Amino acid sequence: MLDANLKAQLAAYLERMTQPVELVAALDESPASADLRALLHDVSEASPQVRVIETTGAGKRTPSFSVNRPGQTHGPRFAGLPLGHEFTSLVLALLQVGGYPPKVDETVLRQIRELQGDFEFEIYISLTCHNCPDVVQALNLMAVQNPRIKTTMIDGALFQDEVREREIMAVPTVFLNGTRFGQGRMSLEEILAKIDTGGAAREAEKIAAKAPFDVLVVGGGPAGAAAAVYAARKGIRTGIASERFGGQVLDTLGIENFISVKETEGPKFALALEEHVRHYDVDVMNLQRAKGLVRHGDLVEVQLESGASLKARSVILSTGARWRTINVPGEQEYRNKGVAYCPHCDGPLFKGKRVAVIGGGNSGVEAAIDLAGVVEHVTLIEYDTQLRADAVLQRKLASLPNVTTIVNARTTEITGDGSRVDGLVYEDRASGESHRVELAGVFVQIGLVPNTEWLRGTVELSRHGEIVVDARGATSVPGVFAAGDATTVPFKQIIIAAGDGAKAALAAFDHLIRQPVNAA
Known part of the structure; x- marks a missing residue:
C-alpha cells in the first residue's frame, strides 16, 4: 500500500510515540477493506507501539478503524482510507494518541478538556480536498483531549449512499450529534467558538x-x-x-x-x-x-x-x-447545494454528473480541465466573446472530449428543486435568446x-x-x-x-x- 520511501518517513515520525496505540478496524471482504487492511498492516510495521485489531464491523461503517489507547474506545475514527491529503491526519492522530503533545497553546487544550456535554462529530471529506484535513485534524485533537468528544472522518466517495441521503454537496461538511454543524474550512478556534458559547465573550x-x-x-x-x-x-x-x-x-x-x-x-x-x-x-x-x-x-x-x-x-x-459572486437568482439559495467555488475540494462529489464552470480566465479554464477528469461533462460559460486564459490552458481545454465551451453568454439564473441545483440558464448576448443547461453543479470562477x-x-x-x-x-x-x-x-x-x-x-x-x- 505505502511505498518504501513513505514507509521510512512514517517510521521516523512514529518514533516520537511514547505510548502504545491500538488500531481497531471494522472490515469485511470488500476491495476497500482489503486496501485498508494493507494500509493498517504497513502502519503497524512502522512502529512496535502500534497494534491492529480486526473486527467484523457489525453496526459500524465498513471499512473503518479507530485510533485508541489500549482499553479505550473514544479515539478518532476514519471511515475509508485516509490517504491523499488525509494521510497527515492519520499520522497526527497516531502521534497524539501515542503521547506526542500537539503544537497547541495550553489554554486552548484546557478549554477543550473543560467542555461540558457529549459531542459526536461526523466529517464528510474528499481525499482531494485541501481544506478538509484542517477540520479533521482539529476534531481529532479534541477527541484525544476529551473522552466525551467523538469524531469520525468519512470519505464521501466511498460512502456515497450517506452523501445522497444527507444531501451533501460540498466538503468538508460536519455534523454534530446528527445535526448539520458547518461546511467549509474551520480552524480549531472556530470550532471551539461555536460549541463553547462563553469563549467568545471571554476573548x-x-x-x-x-x-x-x-x-x-x-x-x-x-x-x-x-x-x-x-x-x-x-x-x-x-x-x-x-x-x-x-x-x-x-x-x-x-x-x-x-x-x-x-x-x-x-x-x-x-x-x-x-x-x-x-x-x-x-x-x-x-x-x-x-x-x-x-x-x-x-x-x-x-x-x-x-x-x-x-x-x-x-x-x-x-x-x-474573497471569491466574487455572480449575483443571480439561485446562487445564494443553492450555495453548498450544488453551487461551489472550489473545484479541487468539491469536484469528487460530482463524479459522473454534469456540471458548469462560470468564468473563462485562468482559474475558470483550470477548473474545467480539473473537473473534466472526474465528472461526466463540463460546460464552460464565459461572458466575453473569447476565453481570457493562457493559450496553453486553452489548448488543453480544447483537447478534452467532455467539455463544451460557450462564449458571449450571460448567466441569468441557477435553478434547483428546492434542495439542490438542477440547471443553469444563460442568455446569448448576441441574439438575446435564453438557454437552459441541465446539470448538478455550478462552479463559480470569476475573480x-x-x-x-x-x-x-x-x-x-x-x-x-x-x-x-x-x-x-x-x-x-x-x-x-x-x-x-x-x-x-x-x-x-x-x-x-x-x-x-x-x-x-x-x-x-x-x-x-x-x-x-x-x-x-
Whole structure:
C-alpha cells in the first residue's frame, strides 16, 4: 500500500510515540477493506507501539478503524482510507494518541478538556480536498483531549449512499450529534467558538483590555504576516488581528511561483506563515473580524465585531479579497447545494454528473480541465466573446472530449428543486435568446472582490473598492497603511502581497520614529 520511501518517513515520525496505540478496524471482504487492511498492516510495521485489531464491523461503517489507547474506545475514527491529503491526519492522530503533545497553546487544550456535554462529530471529506484535513485534524485533537468528544472522518466517495441521503454537496461538511454543524474550512478556534458559547465573550474582554500597539496589522494573509514579521523585528509592540490566518491562501491548492519555494500547497504555506509570525514577539488574535476604523488624536482604533476594540499608533490594513459572486437568482439559495467555488475540494462529489464552470480566465479554464477528469461533462460559460486564459490552458481545454465551451453568454439564473441545483440558464448576448443547461453543479470562477466594505467613508477607496495607496503603502488617513490584494497595487499575487506587507511595515516604522516624542 505505502511505498518504501513513505514507509521510512512514517517510521521516523512514529518514533516520537511514547505510548502504545491500538488500531481497531471494522472490515469485511470488500476491495476497500482489503486496501485498508494493507494500509493498517504497513502502519503497524512502522512502529512496535502500534497494534491492529480486526473486527467484523457489525453496526459500524465498513471499512473503518479507530485510533485508541489500549482499553479505550473514544479515539478518532476514519471511515475509508485516509490517504491523499488525509494521510497527515492519520499520522497526527497516531502521534497524539501515542503521547506526542500537539503544537497547541495550553489554554486552548484546557478549554477543550473543560467542555461540558457529549459531542459526536461526523466529517464528510474528499481525499482531494485541501481544506478538509484542517477540520479533521482539529476534531481529532479534541477527541484525544476529551473522552466525551467523538469524531469520525468519512470519505464521501466511498460512502456515497450517506452523501445522497444527507444531501451533501460540498466538503468538508460536519455534523454534530446528527445535526448539520458547518461546511467549509474551520480552524480549531472556530470550532471551539461555536460549541463553547462563553469563549467568545471571554476573548473579547481580554482583547479590550490590551494596551495600544505601536503597529496593529489587520488581516493574516501573506501581506499581514510579512507586515507583522517586519514590524516585530524592529522591536516595537506588534499585534495582528485576523478573521482566519492565511486568508485566500487557505483556499489555494498549488503554489509553484513563490520564489525559493519550488512547490507547496496553500494550507501548508498558511501554516508556515503563522509559525513564522509566532516566532517573534507578536500578539496574534485569531477569529477577529474588523468592522470599523476611527482615528482618535494620535491613536487609531480598530473596532471588532466581537464588541471589543484595539488601539494602535499605526495600523496596516491587509484584509485581502474573497471569491466574487455572480449575483443571480439561485446562487445564494443553492450555495453548498450544488453551487461551489472550489473545484479541487468539491469536484469528487460530482463524479459522473454534469456540471458548469462560470468564468473563462485562468482559474475558470483550470477548473474545467480539473473537473473534466472526474465528472461526466463540463460546460464552460464565459461572458466575453473569447476565453481570457493562457493559450496553453486553452489548448488543453480544447483537447478534452467532455467539455463544451460557450462564449458571449450571460448567466441569468441557477435553478434547483428546492434542495439542490438542477440547471443553469444563460442568455446569448448576441441574439438575446435564453438557454437552459441541465446539470448538478455550478462552479463559480470569476475573480475576487476586496474585503473593504467596512472601510467605506474612512479611507479612500477606488471605484472597485480597493484601498488607494501610494508607493509606500500609505492610505488617505495618516498613520494608516495598507498592503496586498485589498489595495490598488496591480497584479494580485502571493509574492507581491508579501512584499507589500514588508514595505508597509517599514513605512509604518518610519512614520512612528518621525512622531513627536510625547506621542501617545
